[in-house]
Amino acid sequence: MTDTIQADLLAESDYVGRLYARLDELRAEKVRQLERTRAQGAIGTFQNMSERDSFATLYEDRIAQLDAVEDRLVFGRLDMAGNGQEQAEDPGTGSSPRYIGRIGLSDDELNRMMIDWRASEAAPFYQATALNPRGVRRRRHLMLSGRTVAGIEDDVLDETWLDEGHTHHGEGALMAALREKRTGRMGDIVGTIQAEQDAIIRAGLPGAVVVQGGPGTGKTAVALHRAAFLLYEYRERLKNAGVLIVGPSNSFMRYIERVLPSLGETGVVMSSVGELYHGLHAVPETNRTVARLKGQLSMAKVIANAVRNRQRLIPETRTVVVEGTRLSLTPKMVKNARERARHTHKPYNEARETFVKVLVGDLAEQLRRKLEESAGQSSTTDRSYLPQEVRESHDVRVALNLCWMPMTPQQLVAELFATPHLLAAAAPHLKEKDRDALYRRANSPFTEADVPLLDEAAQLLGEFADPLAGAHTAQYEADVENAKAALLNMHTMLENAGIDGVVTAEQVAGVNQETAARLTAAERAVSDRTWAYGHIVVDEAQELSPMQWRLLVRRCPMKSFTIVGDIAQTSAASGASSWSQALEPFFGDRFELEELTVNYRTPAQIADAAVRVAQAAGLRITTPQAVREGDWPPVLTKTTEAQVEATLLDALAQELEYSAGGLQAVIVPQQDLHRVRAAVTAVHGDRVGTGSGGLSQDIVVITARESKGLEFDGVLILEPAELVDEVDGGVGDLYVAMTRTTQRLHVVHTRQLPEGLEQ
Numbered sequence: 211m212t213d214t215i216q217a218d219l220l221a222e223s224d225y226v227g228r229l230y231a232r233l234d235e236l237r238a239e240k241v242r243q244l245e246r247t248r249a250q251g252a253i254g255t256f257q258n259m260s261e262r263d264s265f266a267t268l269y270e271d272r273i274a275q276l277d278a279v280e281d282r283l284v285f286g287r288l289d290m291a292g293n294g295q296e297q298a299e300d301p302g303t304g305s306s307p308r309y310i311g312r313i314g315l316s317d318d319e320l321n322r323m324m325i326d327w328r329a330s331e332a333a334p335f336y337q338a339t340a341l342n343p344r345g346v347r348r349r350r351h352l353m354l355s356g357r358t359v360a361g362i363e364d365d366v367l368d369e370t371w372l373d374e375g376h377t378h379h380g381e382g383a384l385m386a387a388l389r390e391k392r393t394g395r396m397g398d399i400v401g402t403i404q405a406e407q408d409a410i411i412r413a414g415l416p417g418a419v420v421v422q423g424g425p426g427t428g429k430t431a432v433a434l435h436r437a438a439f440l441l442y443e444y445r446e447r448l449k450n451a452g453v454l455i456v457g458p459s460n461s462f463m464r465y466i467e468r469v470l471p472s473l474g475e476t477g478v479v480m481s482s483v484g485e486l487y488h489g490l491h492a493v494p495e496t497n498r499t500v501a502r503l504k505g506q507l508s509m510a511k512v513i514a515n516a517v518r519n520r521q522r523l524i525p526e527t528r529t530v531v532v533e534g535t536r537l538s539l540t541p542k543m544v545k546n547a548r549e550r551a552r553h554t555h556k557p558y559n560e561a562r563e564t565f566v567k568v569l570v571g572d573l574a575e576q577l578r579r580k581l582e583e584s585a586g587q588s589s590t591t592d593r594s595y596l597p598q599e600v601r602e603s604h605d606v607r608v609a610l611n612l613c614w615m616p617m618t619p620q621q622l623v624a625e626l627f628a629t630p631h632l633l634a635a636a637a638p639h640l641k642e643k644d645r646d647a648l649y650r651r652a653n654s655p656f657t658e659a660d661v662p663l664l665d666e667a668a669q670l671l672g673e674f675a676d677p678l679a680g681a682h683t684a685q686y687e688a689d690v691e692n693a694k695a696a697l698l699n700m701h702t703m704l705e706n707a708g709i710d711g712v713v714t715a716e717q718v719a720g721v722n723q724e725t726a727a728r729l730t731a732a733e734r735a736v737s738d739r740t741w742a743y744g745h746i747v748v749d750e751a752q753e754l755s756p757m758q759w760r761l762l763v764r765r766c767p768m769k770s771f772t773i774v775g776d777i778a779q780t781s782a783a784s785g786a787s788s789w790s791q792a793l794e795p796f797f798g799d800r801f802e803l804e805e806l807t808v809n810y811r812t813p814a815q816i817a818d819a820a821v822r823v824a825q826a827a828g829l830r831i832t833t834p835q836a837v838r839e840g841d842w843p844p845v846l847t848k849t850t851e852a853q854v855e856a857t858l859l860d861a862l863a864q865e866l867e868y869s870a871g872g873l874q875a876v877i878v879p880q881q882d883l884h885r886v887r888a889a890v891t892a893v894h895g896d897r898v899g900t901g902s903g904g905l906s907q908d909i910v911v912i913t914a915r916e917s918k919g920l921e922f923d924g925v926l927i928l929e930p931a932e933l934v935d936e937v938d939g940g941v942g943d944l945y946v947a948m949t950r951t952t953q954r955l956h957v958v959h960t961r962q963l964p965e966g967l968e969q
């Protein structure tokens with residue numbers, strides 16, 4: 211190492227040390243503040259306690275944020291043609307540097323020490339080029355090892371600096387980042403964001419931005435960095451509304467979950483499409499016909515019909531007994547009450563209150579007349595208790611419920627698909643064979659395709675509050691019961707101390723509601739189906755059905771979206787075949803289409819094979835330019851049915867040697883998943899995981915569908931022809947599977963290979 215490099219590494223390490231010292235100081239200060247707040251104890255009024263809790267949460271969040279930015283706190287330095295706004299002059303270069311890092315840092319006197327990568331002053335770090343240097347003389351990447359600078363990469367944009375001796379080059383910060391072993395968790399790319407990516411990340415908040423890009427072009431990375439940017443740039447606007455990030459599966463959400471915290475953002479709501487209906491963990495929909503049918507926009511009408519059909523008339527007069535008096539409930543009375551209830555235009559469960567009120571009033575009037583006739587009393591007698599008697603009559607409850615039963619979305623959807631005549635009435639436009647395909651037992655688990663239908667039903671049904679029952683919600687009643695039990699002990703203590711009656715169970719239950727009001731936007735948003743987000747990021751968006759789009763647009767009425775995906779990777783039966791077709795019903799033509807063109811993940815030799823397979827099958831794809839050639843072409847191993855398992859295990863052993871501690875995926879057809887996982891586990895034990903794997907597991911056995919969005923150092927595919935067959939002959943899943951690797955691809959097959967795979 212030359213003396214200049216050595217000296218620069220030391221000088222930079224010195225500065226970086228000061229940045230970390232500042233981070234430690236801030237952290238210690240917040241820890242002290244938190245301890246002081248907690249030490250105030252659980253005394254004082256509810257308001258004091260609630261303020262104390264709010265401060266404690268604030269400090270805890272800040273400490274978590276400061277902890278999360280520890281790794282590679284700073285990664286860049288810009289030497290600008292001085293404009294008086296920079297940090298203190300560097301005596302070595304005579305320039306005024308800007309350090310770029312994960313968050314902004316200032317010293318005690320408010321002198322800027324490091325700029326947040328999202329600030330506009332940091333933008334030239336990502337955007338400056340030799341042609342348009344934007345005032346940058348030198349861009350420096352700092353590669354950290356712990357808290358010291360282990361490497362420097364320079365990019366000189368001012369040619370007068372080229373001879374100064376203060377420039378260092380290696381393989382490049384980007385290449386070094388791409389060479390790193392995968393951990394099963396996505397990392398941030400904040401130090402090496404490329405210009406075409408940066409332009410998308412920094413696009414404004416309003417409107418919908420669609421990012422189309424082939425495999426490995428950084429769509430997911432860009433989407434997440436954009437979320438972090440928007441939260442920084444539009445903090446005030448997004449603070450209360452929050453940002454929702456939606457991805458295809460739980461393993462994908464686990465794969466990306468650490469990126470935003472590492473960028474200093476913790477308050478984002480993340481959800482797979484199967485979890486979008488609060489409290490429900492929907493399973494994947496494996497029946498492609500069902501997925502296609504339930505994904506169609508016409509399902510909204512089916513659900514609306516199903517709700518309407520639950521408001522029934524009665525064919526003939528029915529007798530109901532109230533306190534021994536026989537009353538008549540006529541078809542006309544029910545029809546009139548239904549009309550009045552529908553006229554309120556309220557959701558089903560809320561409109562039911564009107565329905566019940568009208569009929570209870572009518573029946574109470576009938577009862578009054580009958581009582582007066584039989585007793586011969588005048589109408590001045592107080593009869594105001596009669597409606598209550600009518601409400602409490604068992605007969606009346608049964609009769610009214612039969613006409614207009616209060617319902618949950620789960621009940622409505624489960625009964626709709628389990629009861630052929632209900633479906634026939636709600637979906638007359640469907641062919642009988644399609645309705646038969648949709649049939650399933652009432653207790654079957656809900657699938658991802660049901661999620662938007664449940665959401666639609668919830669929208670139309672509204673809150674469940676039974677006017678035939680008490681005024682409070684079940685949750686409130688439960689809270690009061692809990693509080694009563696908790697207070698019993700306390701009252702004894704207070705009585706002993708000569709005081710009582712200070713708090714009631716109702717007050718304590720009320721505090722629960724206040725607590726709910728103090729939760730962060732993110733926490734409230736998760737549990738509130740009607741929450742309107744300020745921005746939604748959708749990853750693998752090509753897979754969404756029209757009904758899923760409808761749900762998401764409802765969650766963000768401002769239609770501020772970042773939508774990333776690759777049309778060529780569509781495999782869902784109800785997924786998109788073009789962005790305009792998918793988005794037109796919701797956004798019209800009001801969306802910006804951006805394209806990413808460089809594949810950072812898959813080496814060219816393997817990416818080319820994937821492109822050949824896609825093109826041979828007639829898939830229209832954009833072919834991104836791979837940044838690396840790679841050391842290995844795809845390895846193809848043919849075997850027989852009898853030998854397939856042994857061959858696969860041999861191939862895996864070989865690949866594990868190559869990947870040497872990296873993450874290895876075995877991607878198999880759905881039908882072979884359990885068998886292969888068992889066989890691989892028998893040999894490799896608890897090294898074998900599912901989903902994206904984890905730090906302790908370096909072998910992952912999954913289906914092509916599950917591999918969507920993930921990446922591995924090596925990929926071993928079993929029977930590609932089967933991956934094609936299981937999605938009705940589409941090559942989308944095989945294309946996805948082939949492009950998950952950063953290094954090697956090995957294919958084991960007994961059947962003929964799909965066209966294009968062999969060179």
Ligand SMILES: Nc1ncnc2c1ncn2[C@@H]1O[C@H](COP(=O)(O)OP(=O)(O)OP(=O)(O)O)[C@@H](O)[C@H]1O
Pocket residue numbers: 384387388397398399402403404407423424425426427428429430431432776810811918919920921949
């Ligand atoms: N600018 C960059 N610097 C360093 N690494 C990058 C950069 N851009 C992308 N990458 C890396 O390339 C890989 C692929 O990125 P990402 O998963 O975001 O791509 P994608 O377009 O979503 O892929 P796919 O559609 O195939 O799932 C990731 O490991 C990511 O960290």
